[in-house]
Amino acid sequence: MKAVGIVVEYNPFHNGHFFQAEQARKLTGADVVIAVISGTFLQRGEPAIVSKWYRAQMALTCGVDLVIELPYLYSTQKAELFANGAISLLANMKVDFINFGSESGNINDFKQLHTFMQNHQAAFDQLVKSKMKLGLSYPRATAEAFNQLEPDSSILALTEPNNILGFHYVKSIADLGYNIKATTTLRKQAQYHDKDVTEENIASATSIRQAIANGQLSQIKHVMPKTSYQLIRDYKNAYSLLHTWEHYYHLLQYKILSTPSEQLRLIYECEEGLEYRMIQAGKHSTSFEEWMQQMKTKRYTWTRLQRLATHVLTNTTKAEMKNVLSSSPTYIRLLGMNKKGQAYLNYTKKQRTLPLITKPAKVEGPIASMEERVTNVYLSPLAPEQRTKQIKEEITRPPILIQ
Structure with missing residues (x-):
């Protein structure tokens, strides 16, 4: 069996994500799609609007076969560390491919960018340092440093969020020496920073979250799979909130x-x-x-x-x-699977080098301790009885199994 990995947050799962999972399978010919999903807090430093269990359920009902968790030590990092953590976990899951969305849609653009950066890394690092000393933010400094290197016009710009993440996925595979083939899917219609949900059936996650924050759930129904939309409504009905920083x-x-x-x-x-x-x-x-x-x-x-x-x-x-960053991942947390995902786990059982954890209560060590504490904090806005119940379930709940 062949597997393709995708790195996701699903905050929340929308039609663009459904398209990517579908294309990842089609482009690679993979039998199984494996998603590594950020757990509680996300790369932009935000709480996930619904729990990882609800987002895993969204994925498993919309084209993903197996879901594992990207722990906090990676999920809240800048692009390089975020990518290294995700790629390491997918490598341990024995994926043959990874797939990511991009405005380019051509993986050769990212390979060319990686080669260019390899040849100019020392000069790039020095430029970034000098620009940060002038008071620029790290993203602004890297963008200006890249432009100052005067790359050929055919080189993909290291400025857009998806280009940056895509570059770091390709770089991580090369730096860590994994035998994984990178592929990319052309993003459709909505762009990363679009703030408004239109009549089109694909919208950016930013615009969807903005509509949710404004209490306009009905405006996002057409840009999400039916089960995904219903799960958001179910979570809000059950817990009387969708997590935002204000909580x-x-x-x-x-x-x-x-x-x-x-x-x-x-x-x-x-x-x-x-x-x-x-x-x-x-x-x-x-x-x-x-x-x-x-x-x-x-x-x-x-x-x-x-x-x-x-x-x-x-x-x-x-x-x-x-x-916790000084060592490689020590375990993989399994959040859910369907029958095909379950078959893949059995197929790769003897190949995986990390233990696959179904209940964190059995796990010890600094990474597990951090994860438990962070999850407890994430659950803090819930009503007392709900919070106590969810804290207990977090360390005892088995993975989701979609029949």
Whole structure:
């Protein structure tokens, strides 16, 4: 059996995701589609709008055969570490291919970009450092450094989010020495940053989340598979919320204002006096949106600051993150599968080098401890009885099995 891996957040699963899963299978001829999905908090430093279980269910009813979890230590990182973690897990699942969406739709563009960056890496790194010293954010510095290298016009620009992630998937495969073939699917219609849901049947996840935040669930029905849309409604009916940062702001504010600055300084991604800025913003902000507006600077992007806020909320320190990142993944958390996915697990059982975990209660170590703590924080906005129940289920719940 051959498998293709896709790296996803499904926040939430929409028609564009359905198209990618379908094309990934078609382009590669794979028997099985495996999704590695971010668990609780996502790469942009946001809480997932619904739990990983609901998002895994969306995937399994819409073309994905097997779902594993991308743990917090990778899911809330910049593109390079995010890609390394996801590719490492997929490699251990013995995938033959990976597939990612892009505006290019041509994998040779990414291979050419990778070769170009290999040949100019030292100069690129030096340019990035010099531009960050001028006060530019890391994404802006990398974009300007890339442009200053004067690549040929045929070289894919290292500026768009999907190009950046695609480049790092290709780079991770090469750097880590995996025998995985990368493929890409041309994104249809909506672009990554589109903010409005139109009458088209594909919309960006950004526009869908914006509609959800505005309480306009009915406006997104046509851009999502029926089961995906129903699961969002089910989650809101069951828990009376769809997770946003505003549900956590009172906890973040309390944490910031009750923690000495010298301890805030130890939080992962807290650099250059940001602890003082966090405290001042916390004293004068009544919402997460307001806090972020006060935190935002030319040097620090919204995404970077949201990730910092996530690490403050979850009490993730530089020392802890350094410790868990210093080693390779120690296990794979299985979230769900269908019959085909189950058959693939049996087929690759003797080939996998990492244990496949179905219940975290049986797992020990720093990565598992971090994951349990972070999940408990994610569940904190739920009503007390629901929260207690979900905390227990998180370490005892078996994977979803779609018959």
